[in-house]
Amino acid sequence: MIRYATRRVLLGVVQVGLVIALVFVLTEALPGDAAVTIAGDNPDPAVIALLRAQLGLDQPAWVRLGEWFFGVLHGDFGRSLVGSRPVAEIIAAAAGPTLLLTALTLALLVPLSVLLGMLAAHREGGCLDRVITSSTLGLYSAPEFAMAILVVTVFAVQLGWFPPTAVGSSSLLAQPAVLVLPVLVLLLRPICSLSRLVRAGVLDAQRAEYVRHVRRLGLSPTRVRFAHVLPNAVAPAVQQLARTSDWLIGGVIVVEAIFAIPGMGTTLVDAVAARDLPVIQGLAVVFATTTVLVNLAADIAARVLAPASEVGR
Template sequence: MSWSRSAERVSPAWARAVLRRLVIIAGQLVVLLVVVFVLSLLLPGDAADVQNNDVLGAGQREAARHLLGLDVSPVRRFLDWSGHALTGDLGTSYASGESVASVIAEPFLVTGLMAVLALVLLLPVATAAGFAAGLRPGSWIDRLITSISVGIDSVPDFVLAILLVTFVAVRLELLPATFLGTDTHTVFTRPEYLVLPLIVMVVRVAAPLVRLVRAGVVEVRDRPYVEQARRLGVGPTSLLLRHIAPNALGPAIQELGRTGDGLLSGVLIVEAVFVLPGIASALINAIGNRDDPVILAIVAITGLCAIVINLVIDLIGGRLAPRAEMAR
């Protein structure tokens, strides 16, 4: 009965928090799309100018601009694209004439695969390293893990990627350096091409998370309820899983919101360095072609993913710390 009354008290606050965040998400996404669209307008030329500009004359370029719908005001173009996007129609690519959905489908599949693989590797690595350091604070393994995480955290993604390519791929010739000369099929059939990109993504994102897990374990391991469980004869495994882990991982789970952002941005940087046929390459090509529908679609989807990740992590963190949720 007490649990039911508690759930009744928390549920309305939880629902209001979700509704408030959904409104904020919609506003953030609109602002993001407006800013990106304005920045794209500041680029020199448009799709009709940069495509076949050495072949088409001035009159032909004007005709091409009319066919692409570039002869209307930018505000109307943005509103038209936004209205169609709300119905699931992301428009037509200026560069290829294909639907935007078909243009970005494979790149998003590659990026999604990399993000999922990185997350699957990240969580056990960060958790295991954080617990190994936190359960023995001040030991050599604690100092070693902390030093490595701090050192990795101080190196930018692209620098770490270049170092790995230089020594592992070029000098030692152990793994492929980049995806140059390959296609999307390679991502799914040649796993050796994924090793270096995944190393960069996992270790860079895991570094701050390891230290946060360690701090949570150090804080929880000597609390009275843990000491009491030890005195009552609770075994080490049960003590770790039932008493230490749930309380130590609360702050780390909340940190996963920013980690999710870092993972997403890390995927894009890694794709650019290793020339992965993912969404970063598609975005670079779209910017070069002034392909506004593709640019807006990529930004909308990636931005929405980042915002939703933060929302989910905040809600999970609120469930682990109900008082914090109620305070919001």
Template sequence: MNPILSIILSRLAMGMVTLLVVTLVIFSAVELLPGDIATETLGQSATPETLAAFRAKLNLDEPVYVRYGTWLWQALQGDFGVSLSNRRPIAELIATRAGNTFFLAAYAAAIAVPIAVLLGMLAALYRNSIFDRMISGSTLVAISFPEFFIAYILILAFSVWLGWFPSLASVDAATAFSERLYRTFLPALTLTLIVMAHMMRMTRAAIINLLALPYIEMAGLKGMKRWRVIAVHALPNALAPIINVVALNLAYLIVGVVLAEVVFVYPGLGQLLVDSVANRDVTVVQAACLIFAATYILLNMAADILSIIANPQLLHPR
């Protein structure tokens, strides 16, 4: 069998097992929540007959393992049930919200990845210079603060003082693409500042580790310009760790948008998750957590596979 295909199949199998374990954790965590779902939803004044009918409708009167199997089978078919708070299908609620979340994560990644790789290359090119220290220090400062703090600082600077961007990222299905980019710039910038430091420093470290190798020194001795040595010879061989850290940060972008969405009142999956927790809408919480977990596992598998493919020593071990 082709080694790449074998690696992909093995990683997919591991990912499926991991996702199955995560579904068990999600379902068990919801089951262990204190209180009764029927009583919390219908209120203390609900009659026993109403409570019994509600439990029968949601299959709450069945054994736990039966409910887990039913929920998992329906989730595999894209049916996450009905929201307890507004009685709407959860798939309908999540479809638009998940699209908004993925759009915001892709927007932040489109800004963060090229800038981080470029700054990492420049930091390695001008190693130990003032530029290197300034870039490394500023990115470390950005990553040291929590997302909500950076978000409020950006709102204060760009919305209150300068008035360039709106403080609330309110979008809907009718919002034009250019208008959507404008309204979501501040939350995307917040996520960019958070994840850019990891990618930039990994790019810098990976390239610096290669600069002392003989073939890099030979390229320099041949008279090749230093930036060309880094871009043409060092960067391709440093792709494995860079791809790994980029993919892991993309996974963080998907699951780390919750705070940014709450601060900017962005109608994404993270905001829906927070609202559902406040309303004790456990069915929506289960579905949102499952989507976040599946996306994180998928991106981690992609990082693993791409880092192996980009590294011949891992692809063809002796």
């Protein structure tokens, strides 16, 4: 396990470096730069040239990329080209709302997905199984922006139960009602995929030879279900949960935009619009590192839960 984790970490370091380089190349290919954005309407070429020199944009691309890599190795993500704020400070401020939404969504997602999956598998082919399966399939096919607009229209505009957006909120925790609709939208698709995976895993585990063997030993149905069926059934779902966590931490740009949540997804969109390369690169490091760590944790957890399976190999 230690050798496997070490190999994955080293591979992850290489992947993070490649992602950063790719983001830098793609950002360089965008028309305009931060100097043009700062200059505003009807910019003077002389002013733009001066801004480029002050921001270091007049240096070759490979020099700027090398300097940024060197700074990251020393824990320095640089400063924003728009506003001169430290990039680490910008990311830290944006991470709070995104991590809060992620934590709340995962806290509800895991137990609800396991419960729905086990209920559907326990009543395979029955009315409850058909209702859960068809409902999750229908909800999964709906895109986030459509569901977000729908829940805002119904629960915020028509019924007036919750605030439609976070505009005017000094803090998300100060007004918990602001979080209800975004978390609901973030739950809908992941809970569908995870519950269906749990259902399929439970059905496969119930038919496995080791489960039939422990039943022959006289163990109670409850112990068989929770001690032997469930751990092996949720192992495939753990990797899907890792991808879901990565998706959530990535900001869920559409949901943040509709509900005016100032998270990392919104910050990334603003940085791309302003050609703020240090902020884009800093977010790329965060997203790439998160992806590597979350998937590594998921693979290790899957091996612990189902060591005999090929999950995570």
